[in-house]
Amino acid sequence: MTLSISRGFLLPLFLLFLAVPAWALTKVECPVCGMQFSDKAKTSFFATHDGKPVHLCSFACAAKLADRDPKAPFTAVDFASGKSLPADSAYFLIRSKKLLKELEFDMPPSVVAFTDEKAAKEKAKSLGDGEIVQGWPALKKALAP
Numbered sequence: 001m002t003l004s005i006s007r008g009f010l011l012p013l014f015l016l017f018l019a020v021p022a023w024a025l026t027k028v029e030c031p032v033c034g035m036q037f038s039d040k041a042k043t044s045f046f047a048t049h050d051g052k053p054v055h056l057c058s059f060a061c062a063a064k065l066a067d068r069d070p071k072a073p074f075t076a077v078d079f080a081s082g083k084s085l086p087a088d089s090a091y092f093l094i095r096s097k098k099l100l101k102e103l104e105f106d107m108p109p110s111v112v113a114f115t116d117e118k119a120a121k122e123k124a125k126s127l128g129d130g131e132i133v134q135g136w137p138a139l140k141k142a143l144a145p
Contacts, residue, residue, distance in 0.1 A: 032061035046075045058107035076113035087136040091120035096130030
């Protein structure tokens, strides 16, 4: 007995595979809120807490961890390249309502980081809203309740 698969079957299967975005395939769990999110989320932060690396889903959870562990070093994800950068030197785009349309994941407040000020300002200009703050301390102050 031989198994025969027709081309009519393979095409829909292939199209289904293409319809699932790659970022949806690898999920991590935020240690602060427990939410699952893409390991490629451009709104995420990284920190070292209790000597262990942690991946946080958003600024909101990073701020909560920073309140519990003020000495924890934070890195952000560069919105343009997806690479990590020190949060103390990053340029953050905040208070943009239009940014939500470009994010596959978001937990308010929407915050994205850039390595350089020019890229951050260009993104804010292209969106037509938002403001830029530099560094982790300024970001925490600007978005404090």
